Amino acid sequence: MVALNRRKALALMGASLAVSGMRVPAMAANKKIKVGALRFTSHSASFIALERGYFADAGLDVEFEFFQAAQPMAVAIASGDIDYAVTAVSGGLISLAQKGAIKVIGGALSEEAGIDGQKILVSDAALQAGRKTPKDLDGAAWAVTQAGSSFHYMGAKIAAAENIELKFKPLQKVGAIIGALKSGQIDAWSIVPHIAKPLAGSGAVHIVGDVSDYIPDYQVTTVFTSTKNATENRQQTEQFIQAFSRGADDYAAAMIDKTGGDKGVDEMVDLIHKYVYTDRPREKAAPSIINGTMRINSGAALNIASIEDQLNWFQSEGLVDESITIDTLVDRSYVDILGG
16 A cells, blocks of 8 residues: 555654754744645645745745645655645545644635535446446446545445445546546546536536535545644644635635636636646636636635544545544644534
8 A cells, every 4th residue: 555655754753753953933934845736726725825925925935746646645744755735535644644644734625515516427438328327326437546545435425325336446546547437447436626527528528416415515625734743843834724724715715706806717717727737728728727616615624524424434444443533633723623
């Protein structure tokens, strides 16, 4: 499993916790940090915080490191290769939290009533074979990046609700899944709308449902860091969250509330396009970026009930240890709780 690739780094982390030099305020230090991200619209809060100087205002000199799946990002946090990240809860992340290596410190992308969310997709071959609704997916090949990924969780929740069975197929990377779905090598998948809608527009893939119908108020992604940063570098970590939250609020104002009108949407699309769909001209990238609009939680607030449900599912599947509690995974001292 990928989470085992850096055992030495995890072993050394305990020793590194004892090292603490003089604490220099991050505002004065212009502290260099690495932030893990995916080239998804859902990571826009981080992109905005960098482009609009919010990280710089917080004394943070941010460099992005891009990944293609959630679990490798969790490993990179634990090993110290990156400092902060935004991604889905995975079995790897939970297991690293059990080892004392990482902590969830906030929430990011969420399913929210009234805002378009993640879609359930089928290949054209699957549709032609009669798989026209989620209930028709009994026995279907459902794509995941890795066992214990958010794609695994979503598929399992959908299968349980429809009383069907799915065959989970690990393909490691989102790009590989897209290729397999378009060619009919796998039958179904679920993904954020800025990827789902363009795929459906191609005719090779079809939307047959919404994830929110099965997992309402799903906390899709979280903000997390190493236990070392959460405990030793509190000022830096709080400043990261504050800058990230400013980016999230700007995103919601422009893309959801549309307080700046069409001009505000256009300006936000221009900014996001520097990081998302960079291989496409702006006019072709813009519709996909706009299609990706989902809620990124203000203040990095966290839906604890959703995280508990995810943890319970991972435990029920034997993917993580039953002894893990929500407080093993989450550092509540940083967290504003949604609905709490």
